[in-house]
Amino acid sequence: MDFEDSPEEAAFRAEARSWLEKNAKPREKSGRGLGLFEEPGDEAKMVQEAKAWQARKADGGWACLTWPTAYGGRGVSPVQSVIWGQEEGKFEVPPNIFAIGIGMAGPTIMSHGTEEQKQKYLKPMARGDEIWCQLFSEPGAGSDLAALRTKAQRDGNDWIINGQKVWTSGAHYSRYGILVTRSDFTVPKHKGLTYFIVDMKSPGIEIRPIKQMTGGANFNEVFFTDVRIPDANRLGEVGQGWQVAITTLMNERMTIGGGGMGAGFGLADLLSYVSSCTAYDGRSAIEDSHVRQRLADLICRLRGLELTGNRLVTALSQGKMPGPEGSIIKLAMGILLQELGAFGMDISCANGSLYGEDAPLKALWQSIYLGSPAIRIAGGADEVQRNIIGERVLGLPTEIRVDKAVPYSEVPTGPRAAA
Amino acid sequence: MNFAFSDDQEMVRDAARRLLSERSTMERVHQIMDDPTAYHDQPLWEQMAENGWIGLAVPEEYGGSGLGYLEACVVAEEVGRALACVPLASSSYLVTEALLLMGSEEQKKRYLPELASGQMIGALAVAEGGRLDPQGIRLKSQKDKLTGTKDPVTDALCADVMLVAARTSEGSDGISLFLVKKADEHVKCQALQVMDQTKPLAKVAFDGAPGELLGPAGAGWALIQQLFDRAAVLLAFEQLGGGDHALQMAVAYAKERYVFGRPLGSFQAIKHRLADMFTKLELARSNCYYGAWALSKNAPELGVAACLARVAAGDAFEFASQENVQIHGGIGFTWQADPHMFVKRARHLEYQLGDRRLWRDRLITKLGYPKAG
Ligand SMILES: Cc1cc2nc3c(=O)[nH]c(=O)nc-3n(C[C@H](O)[C@H](O)[C@H](O)COP(=O)(O)OP(=O)(O)OC[C@H]3O[C@@H](n4cnc5c(N)ncnc54)[C@H](O)[C@@H]3O)c2cc1C
Numbered sequence: 018m019d020f021e022d023s024p025e026e027a028a029f030r031a032e033a034r035s036w037l038e039k040n041a042k043p044r045e046k047s048g049r050g051l052g053l054f055e056e057p058g059d060e061a062k063m064v065q066e067a068k069a070w071q072a073r074k075a076d077g078g079w080a081c082l083t084w085p086t087a088y089g090g091r092g093v094s095p096v097q098s099v100i101w102g103q104e105e106g107k108f109e110v111p112p113n114i115f116a117i118g119i120g121m122a123g124p125t126i127m128s129h130g131t132e133e134q135k136q137k138y139l140k141p142m143a144r145g146d147e148i149w150c151q152l153f154s155e156p157g158a159g160s161d162l163a164a165l166r167t168k169a170q171r172d173g174n175d176w177i178i179n180g181q182k183v184w185t186s187g188a189h190y191s192r193y194g195i196l197v198t199r200s201d202f203t204v205p206k207h208k209g210l211t212y213f214i215v216d217m218k219s220p221g222i223e224i225r226p227i228k229q230m231t232g233g234a235n236f237n238e239v240f241f242t243d244v245r246i247p248d249a250n251r252l253g254e255v256g257q258g259w260q261v262a263i264t265t266l267m268n269e270r271m272t273i274g275g276g277g278m279g280a281g282f283g284l285a286d287l288l289s290y291v292s293s294c295t296a297y298d299g300r301s302a303i304e305d306s307h308v309r310q311r312l313a314d315l316i317c318r319l320r321g322l323e324l325t326g327n328r329l330v331t332a333l334s335q336g337k338m339p340g341p342e343g344s345i346i347k348l349a350m351g352i353l354l355q356e357l358g359a360f361g362m363d364i365s366c367a368n369g370s371l372y373g374e375d376a377p378l379k380a381l382w383q384s385i386y387l388g389s390p391a392i393r394i395a396g397g398a399d400e401v402q403r404n405i406i407g408e409r410v411l412g413l414p415t416e417i418r419v420d421k422a423v424p425y426s427e428v429p430t431g432p433r434a435a436a
Numbered sequence: 437m438n439f440a441f442s443d444d445q446e447m448v449r450d451a452a453r454r455l456l457s458e459r460s461t462m463e464r465v466h467q468i469m470d471d472p473t474a475y476h477d478q479p480l481w482e483q484m485a486e487n488g489w490i491g492l493a494v495p496e497e498y499g500g501s502g503l504g505y506l507e508a509c510v511v512a513e514e515v516g517r518a519l520a521c522v523p524l525a526s527s528s529y530l531v532t533e534a535l536l537l538m539g540s541e542e543q544k545k546r547y548l549p550e551l552a553s554g555q556m557i558g559a560l561a562v563a564e565g566g567r568l569d570p571q572g573i574r575l576k577s578q579k580d581k582l583t584g585t586k587d588p589v590t591d592a593l594c595a596d597v598m599l600v601a602a603r604t605s606e607g608s609d610g611i612s613l614f615l616v617k618k619a620d621e622h623v624k625c626q627a628l629q630v631m632d633q634t635k636p637l638a639k640v641a642f643d644g645a646p647g648e649l650l651g652p653a654g655a656g657w658a659l660i661q662q663l664f665d666r667a668a669v670l671l672a673f674e675q676l677g678g679g680d681h682a683l684q685m686a687v688a689y690a691k692e693r694y695v696f697g698r699p700l701g702s703f704q705a706i707k708h709r710l711a712d713m714f715t716k717l718e719l720a721r722s723n724c725y726y727g728a729w730a731l732s733k734n735a736p737e738l739g740v741a742a743c744l745a746r747v748a749a750g751d752a753f754e755f756a757s758q759e760n761v762q763i764h765g766g767i768g769f770t771w772q773a774d775p776h777m778f779v780k781r782a783r784h785l786e787y788q789l790g791d792r793r794l795w796r797d798r799l800i801t802k803l804g805y806p807k808a809g
Contacts, residue, residue: 018506018729019438026437096437288803303805306797313796316803317747321719324439324726331439345715400704406714407707411687414702 020327022100029097033104036077041070041108064148064190067111071145081119081143088127088135089143095333099326114187118142118149120272122195122214125265129212129253138193138214150191151269152182152215152239153262157430159184160401162197162266163206163259164420164428167241169198169213176200176213176251178221178244184395188224188237191217196246197262199425200255206425210258214250221245231387269396270343284316290378294364302364311360318353322346341410348402351393358386439725441510448503449510452489456518459483462774468521469633469777475594476636477521481554490528491552494536499549509673509728516674517681519781521634523557525674525788526591529667531558531599534613537666538651538659547597547615559595561586561640562660568790570608570657575642577602582614582647587639590788592618592625598640600647601656611656614647622646632780664789665742669727672745675785676717676724679753682760682778683713689764706763713756720745720752743799750785750792757782 022030074080075089082098084090123142126134141147158165167180178198188194194215201209215222221244226234253261291312294302302308329342361382362369372380393399407413420428441449459480468474484490492508494500501507508528515524532551535544550556564572564586575584582602592598595618604612616623622645628637651659687710690701700706727745730738757778761768768775786792801807 018441018725018732020726020729020735022437099437284803288800288805292805303800304807306807309800309807310793310796313743313747313799316799317723317744317751317796318719320726320744321723321748324722325719327437327439328722328725331437334438335440341714342718345718348711349715349719400708403708403711404704406711407701411701411707411710411714413687413690413707413710414699416702416704417698 026096026100029093030100030104033079033101036079037104037108040073040077041110044107044109060190063111064114067114068145068148070111071115075144080145081123084123084127084139084143088123088139095330099330114148114190115142115145116272117151117186117191117195118147118193121151121265121268122149122193124268125195125261126214126252128264129261133249134214134252147192148187148190150185150188150194150217151265152185152188152194152196153265154184155181156183160398162262163210164430165197165199165210167196167198168202169200169211169246171200171248172245174248175245176211176248178213178215178241178246180241182239182241184227184236185224185239186236186395188217188239189226193217194239195252195265197258200258202426203424204256205422206420206428207259208256209425210262211255212252212258212261213246214252215244215246216250219244219246230390231384266397267343270347270402272396284319287312287316290361291364295366296364297366308364315353315357315360318349319357322350322353341406344397344402344405344410347392347396348399348406351389351399354385354389354392358382358384358389362386439729441506445506445510448507449514451487452511452514453517455483455487456480456514456520460518460520462519462777465519465521465634465777466772466774472633474521476523476591480520481522481557484522484524485554490524490554491532491548492528494532494548494552498544498552500552505669505732506728508670509724509731512670512673513677513680513724516677516781516785519634519678519681519777523559523591523594525667525671526560526595527551527554527556527558529670530560530663531597533666534560534599534650534659534663537662538613538655543615543648543650556596557591557594559589559591559598560663561589561592561598561600563588568794570611573601573603573611575600575602577604577612577614577647580614580647580649581644582616582642583644585639585641588628588630588637589640590635590637590784592638592640593627593636598623599650600642601660602647604653608657609654611660612653613650613656613659615650616642616645616647620645630784632777632784634777634781635784665738666731668742668746668789668795669724669731669738671785671789672720672724672727672742672749675749675753675782676720678778678781678785679713679717679720679749679756682753682756682775683710683717685774685778686710686713686756686760686763693765700763709759709763713752713759716752716755720748723748739802740799743795743802746789746795747792747799750782750795753778753782753785 071080078091079101081090082093082101083095086092119142123139126138142149153162155165155167167178167182170177194217196213196215198211198213199209200211221242223240225238227236227238228234229236291308292301292303296302296305296308325342325346365377368377372383376383408415468477488501489511491500492503492511493505496502535547551558562568564574575582575586582600586600598616598618600614600616601611602614604610618625622643624641626639628639630637690706690710691699693700723744727741730741761775761779764773764775767773
């Protein structure tokens, strides 16, 4: 058990820091929201800056650290990748809009793709030249992803896609998408799926933004009308799409759970904000017993999450398979952030209702508060994570299912799905 | 960074779990609970002593195993898991630690071998009338003779020596620590009624009992704080182990018990609660590991780490122990079933070093924001 850097790790940290010092500005003490779920003022500018930063990192050898060098990575250990994240978090850098590609599509291609696919997609992905989106959810298929009905029909060397995806984050600035479709409606639902890589510039794709409760529009509806995808873009076998999708989903939980969410905002920032606030009796909020109790409770859970991340990294470094930590972290984090946001708004007193530039810390608390449901819903909602923990970790019996053994076309659907 | 116990430490765990699951069965804990004359499990204590688990962190020159705090944490978790009825916290985490921290060379030589071998049992006497604040300490020492009352004192009934906080002058720097032999004729010990019958508490009256000063005079309160930080980490591991056992018990029951034609655990209302228990315990485990690291390295972060471990493990054990009763239904409310023993142990451990209210506030203090005034 050791929290200190080994000499090798310390050298790596020093190297990372010196590169960052030459290439970025130290972070201002303002805190940062929740990355993806934060609303950028000027999105086109943000995307451009994010791409430029990712390219600079890749050229300097600091992108996709754990990936093999052949695919644009550096081939270092997960611990070193965490060290990089800690150091990068101290600098003013654009939000990470590459998580779906690098965190989810990349690992899926690495385990299910052909060598040709790996050569073609991974390097530009690592460099941020091409942004990826995830075309999984549909109006009738979210938690129950295998209920999806976007249709893939074989036509010579191509497939023809018709249907609709929804809640697709970043579709409007993505070059590629990972797409799960139904290629066979006559077999049980998990058996008739096929997984593709789709060029978002293909004719027949229409992207419409959806306004979110935060006020911005990061996710979209994506319509497919006779979109052609070459069979060479299929990932995995025909009818094996579910297995491939599972790889993506496992990595998604790790990306949402394991990633340095809120890394830009430290404990010291939190404490100093609380001490700058005034309690209802005129004293500093940090003197208020109730505030202290609530704050300590939140810090304890925040640290618990961060330290659980460290345990995960240790296990990965020892060559162990990632355990349930991804689900645990994601589940606990979403709920905690919602409470943290509410706490920050509460101690701001009447300023709690402000938003945007007029709110304290440029609405850090408000954006955490309004953004946290996204963490609780996207990538498997809380209830789904609890099912995963209950069934796969604790070994509890699965749900009684009415949809597993029957052909997809005979599975009951509600009035909402029919619409 | 390496955030896991080593293979050797895991071997210590395996050995501890094996022994405790044989010797400290739930049946055995029930026996101790139901026997009003049993203050602890003496045969188990002797076996643990033989295995070297009582003086794990005591250097070999003082009769200990010379291992370390990480091993002590691992054993603490297993002791907590088994609800073992042994005075390990009182004797080892508190009195032995106090001697290691502040004893003179001569005192260490005189006390530690006996404490590490389990032949002498220690107990810490701080609270008076349940108060754990420095102003609450009224027991007086005059010329090293102690007069006053301590209550409640955990494990006083089975102890041979007590570490007593006494007032030598007014103010928080007017407290000193004394070692007192329980057998002295000026010490009277009276059992108190308790919720957790496996953890005896007593009211101890001192009537001019001779005390032996431990550590500098007047530094008693600061020393108690230091001791509390260290013991909090070890006790957090006991809480973690207890919570984990409660969860495993609930999971096993949810698989075996059928209602409405299917296993209880297939209903989400139960499954999700078990998942929440697990999640809380895992976060607590991470905080405990951090505490273990800080304790083993005597790191400057120990003060903060102790608070984190104590609060997280207290939360997790309380939640797991209560939900375990609920998931068992009617049988869970009976004396004969096991779940209530976890609820009671959770409560006992909570109050042994002050409840979470104290430790949450202390966390903010240790992070640099003491409460003014
Ligand atoms: C901000 C955001 C970004 C997203 N980005 C993407 C993206 O880029 N690509 C993509 O494909 N998808 C994306 N999603 C979609 C996301 O994966 C789904 O919203 C999610 O899986 C839930 O599905 P649903 O919306 O259909 O809700 P439903 O599945 O209808 O769930 C509704 C409620 O019922 C609960 N529930 C569902 N099934 C069960 C069950 N078996 N037992 C108990 N409770 C259950 C859920 O937990 C939830 O509370 C995004 C969502 C959000 C909010």
